[in-house]
Amino acid sequence: MADSHPNSLRPGGPSPSTTPRLEQSQQVQSPPLDTSMQGQGQPMMYGAYQEQPQGGPSQGQYGGGRFPSSMYPPNFNIETPGGTQGNNPFQDDNQRQRGSTMGQNYPIPAGDQQMGSPPAMPAAQPLFAQHSGPGAGAGPSGSRPVSRQTPHNPPMNPSILQPSFQPQPATRPGTAGGSSKSPFTTPVTSPPRGRPSQILLINPTSTTALTNVMLASLRPILPPQLEVVGYTAHYPAPTATETIVDMALSTELVLRDLAKYATNNGETVQNFDAMLIASFTNHPLVSALRESYDVPVIGIMEGSLYVSRMLGARFGILATTNRHKIQQDDAIHALGLGHFYVGSEAVHMSPLEILAASSSSQNGQMPEEASKRIAHAARTLVQKGADTIIVGSESMCSLEVIRAAKDAIREEDGRRTVNVVDCVEAGVMCLNGLVGMGVPTSKKGVYKGEREGRRARGQNWL
Structure with missing residues (x-):
């Protein structure tokens, strides 16, 4: 058995059902332009980017949802953290914080007044990282740090060389008053x-x-x-x-x-x-x-067909046997996708043989004979015009089979221009x-339901 x-x-x-999760919304402000020293022979000073993380509400505990636990059969328990499984057949036997970066000092050398060089500038204040790291006192320590890089050669203020130069406001097309407007909104995150x-x-x-x-x-x-x-x-x-x-x-x-x-x-x-x-x-x-x-x-056939249709213009399928090829041809034409279908290529191995070959792989490599068959079928589909290849069997979803198919269609320069789609993924x-x-199956027409009709006929055994 x-x-x-x-x-x-x-x-x-850890399971998301037991681990609180913070949702963060970060906004990056454009660096303000310090014009307090303009016209006085001083270079313009640039401010620092500032990140303002906002901690979201903590994640709720496991429970709730569309189907409350009170609806379960009395002798079966849904999986709960730290609880027991009882007779539940759907059992689970297997169950990052970024370090912050510190700011750097960017001193600006003062000029020599006696040698006729530009007037001395005040010492620049150090720029510290404006993010919530350990001890920053704002938000969790997992916030994303902000880059503090500055140009290697900062631009010189033209007023130093030309005293009569009058700087113009830094404007861009579509902006007013010199303020830069980004076409991107702030991130939107899902509620807990x-x-x-x-x-x-x-x-x-x-x-x-x-x-x-x-x-x-x-x-x-x-x-x-x-x-x-x-x-x-x-x-x-x-x-x-x-x-x-x-x-x-x-x-x-x-x-x-x-x-x-x-x-x-x-x-x-x-x-x-x-x-x-x-x-x-x-x-x-x-x-x-x-x-x-x-x-x-x-x-998994439906899901992979629609995904492949969105990724490319033509798709092909790796089949297991010739019988499987005929079944796929009939199913794809019944779904109305025959125009985008270049055909199937069989590797002439049964699902159990492919599963055994994947299990016996060493260092991520399948047996040579199985790998050759998969590679030949994948290259044949590309020659037929497929720009997306579906691994057309649940037994082929192992990492070894996917890698063998991808390596076979790689270009000579190392690029891979054809997608390989795992049907289960x-x-x-x-x-x-x-x-x-939040959309259920429509219950009008073919999928209206069958319970009432069966029970009206006295068929109550299901």
Whole structure:
């Protein structure tokens, strides 16, 4: 019996749900021009940039959100800091401050009065860094320091050489009174949230190693306030979704299992804000979960196709087998993206073979035979006109496969002009955007729901 133990993933560092987080809004003022010595044979003095950090409110504790914990089934506990997991299958086994720079003195040498040189200037005051470092008494110590560099040869005041010279106000087109106006506004930051967003990554196969590989590839790129929890289908789910039968069996098993953890109002599973189906096929589980729940649900194929369409004019896909190529062709034309599709190239390896090759890699390098197949398929897609290549299988999302594809399409001068898109990463980022927008699945039409109709027919077992 295959291990079906799921995993969870948070970005690096402590969980955002338990660590207070300060949001800072920084404004940089333009250096004021000191004109108090103009016309008196003295060079103009420039002020220092000043940074004024403002500490934001502290982050709230984990809790709250769209689905309160009171809606959970009584025998399952949502993950809490320092708490116990109980029988929760969505378990997590794995759980910077910048130093400030000090200011420098910029002395200005005084002239020699007796030798006919310009009059002596008063000693310049030292310029200290205007940021909140340790002991500065303003804001946290993690504020960004401001550059204190000055020109190597500061410009000389023309009035020193030409006493009759009359300086003009420093004006620029579109400004009035000599004051510079920036076209950029001050930064806008998000308000504090009660808890981080949570995405359920559903692996519809019973291969736990595949779930671990996907979570490992996501860890370096997860943004703050986002958590990804892995779910692996239990036995007798298929070990891979290569055929129509595999997809049908996995859909039925996952639907029944997730229904055990649905909230009382039927909006979602546990407290998750979105669900991602980790199968690079037109998997029926995507539409089935959209019917059953309100939160956004997408597949990794959908997410990567739309991301690639935004990054380039034409995209191609790395497929696993010839059967997979045919499935991808049908799905892409059904989505209406055939005009932007140059085709797929198979590496002629099954998903489990690719997964095994990634696991046996040494020093980040795959076995030579697997690396050659991936490189050949990637170069063929570029020759067909693809400016974006999708790694078209959840088993290919490992860092070793992505690196082999990128190295294959690198230019002779070292540049890489073709993007390589990880399908799992693209799916997570698309869902994170939908969660931030606060939009649920539309419940009119195809995804209206199926509970009432089933129960009217007496089918209450799901």
